[in-house]
Amino acid sequence: MRKVRTVTIADVARHAGVAVSTVSYVLSGKRAISATTRQRVLESVRALGYHPNAGARALASKRANVIALVLPLRAGMNLPVLMQFATSVVATARQFDHDVLLMTADEGPEGIQRVAASALVDGLLLMDVEVRDPRVPLLRELGEPSVLIGFPADADGLTCVDLDFARAGALCAEHLAAGGHREIALLGAPRVVYERGTGFAERTRAGFTAAARGLTAVAVPCEETYDEVAETVKLLFDRHPGLTGLVVHNEAAVGHVLAALRALGRSVPEDVSVVAICPDDVAERASPALTSVLIPAEDVGHEAVRLLMAKLDGLPADSMLLEPRLTIRESTR
């Protein structure tokens, strides 16, 4: 409970018998320092347990060494992916000696304004950017370094990172086609997600449809309660009795879809093949284990931070799409 007077750079300087600025240069490496002096300083740092004061450092250097992570945190989000993403962002940021300030989208554009103007953060990572997102114009105007996860309608001059969802949808369709399936369906996100204009759902559907040229292919939204899923699945097979391939792009519904198929007496993969677009652990936990396309949330987080750091250093940073990866398991043939 004792509140020790905190150790300052001056204490370190005194202890090592050098000037304050010398300590600073040892720590930042911005000027050459002789090996012996450096050694002495570092020892003093260790001996005193010195940690630079973040506020003072930020004030003097105009760099807070903190980035903001703006998460949607609204209903209907894909939580596991979000968490993986957040984890990898934090870990990667730490590698670059930065910390992460957590913000929720419900603070809105003002929140972004606030943290940027107060120099609380050096840059921004915005997740789940929508096709027409009110934050995008602000971001442009602010000129604050930022990286978006997802692609807004007009991505010109912005740095965006995302999974290539069109490719993911296509991959699924192609895999089913290669298995000889002639009639396939995509069970997508809940209807509200399409209405909101979240790009990824739309792009998956487009990729799926385009790749299914030549086959009979339908794409339908999919809610997330068991009863609604069961209903949707039943309807699907009523309308398309010849359906033998199913793509599920809705993590919360995956389990329900399998249960519904079981209830309908259709076995997987004998009667119907199922491909899911979801994290590996969900696919592996299902029965049978699902052939799936991975959402590489960790890579996305990692790349996003990498790009942001480049921008902070004044380097150019181009948008990028990450390649989806198909893993074949037991649910398709």
Added chain:
Amino acid sequence: MRKVRTVTIADVARHAGVAVSTVSYVLSGKRAISATTRQRVLESVRALGYHPNAGARALASKRANVIALVLPLRAGMNLPVLMQFATSVVATARQFDHDVLLMTADEGPEGIQRVAASALVDGLLLMDVEVRDPRVPLLRELGEPSVLIGFPADADGLTCVDLDFARAGALCAEHLAAGGHREIALLGAPRVVYERGTGFAERTRAGFTAAARGLTAVAVPCEETYDEVAETVKLLFDRHPGLTGLVVHNEAAVGHVLAALRALGRSVPEDVSVVAICPDDVAERASPALTSVLIPAEDVGHEAVRLLMAKLDGLPADSMLLEPRLTIRESTR
């Protein structure tokens, strides 16, 4: 892209024709300022779009107005609860004019050390504290204001917040007993969680067992893949043919348990009543909708922040347990 020279308090003072300190006092309210001056200053603030520089403020006032949120972010966590919690922490912190720095537990005690010593944050919120947590002794020694979510073995002198899991377990048992069930079972967390000594799983079991005095009651760990769950459920009914009441304290397994019961031809609630300990949305999404005990993640987050703020103001803050709430739906009779 234009990088505007940022507006400082000196600019505001000049614009309003007052001293810098006057502006500061208007903004902080720490000294009386005449209504007219205050008005003038606030107008200048608005006119110039002034936002105080966070670093400078932190340096001068020794308060960063940031708290750290340390999340486990390891496998096997209950994601939705975590997110709800995080969201409410951020929202509540903002109400107190604080921001939230996100940290993951894998930085370990050094991470805590670092942010505390560098005055990056004023206080800490640790989630998912284990019975014997290596961070607890450090926290004691550091004397940094903190609030823990969960109870370590020795909670003396620490402020902890948690759901009253013992009560939650008891509530489930009592509800089943009241429904006339004589033979009941608890399906708990995966075995590894018990081995890790995470308190909540253990405490739920204890509460359940104690409240089930007079009934036949068993408690078993429960893994999270469909196949393992189905196996566990089958075994349970093989060994206890008279079993009619089930408590599930494992969010990831809830769906699988229901599916397994369906597969065994036991209908809910006719043959067996099921109570889940999980968030409401999971309970409602199941079929039939589950009678459940709510984990009030939002309240926990809110209270945790409230307590931490009190500590930052030098006020005392006692540990507290939050009352669980049973909602009766269609899965029990």
Added chain:
DNA sequence: CCCGTTCATCGAAGCGCTTCGACACCGAGG
């Protein structure tokens, strides 16, 4: 042997804010 370089280090000037003590002004009480 002197001068121009290079290398290592130092001192001091801020960065933008809070806070303390001082001060001027005003009305009330003696």
Added chain:
DNA sequence: CCTCGGTGTCGAAGCGCTTCGATGAACGGG
């Protein structure tokens, strides 16, 4: 009429750090 205690405001001293320009020592080339 003078003093006293509030009020409202100001000026200046830091907070702990980075960074710029200056300085001194060591050194090689002419």
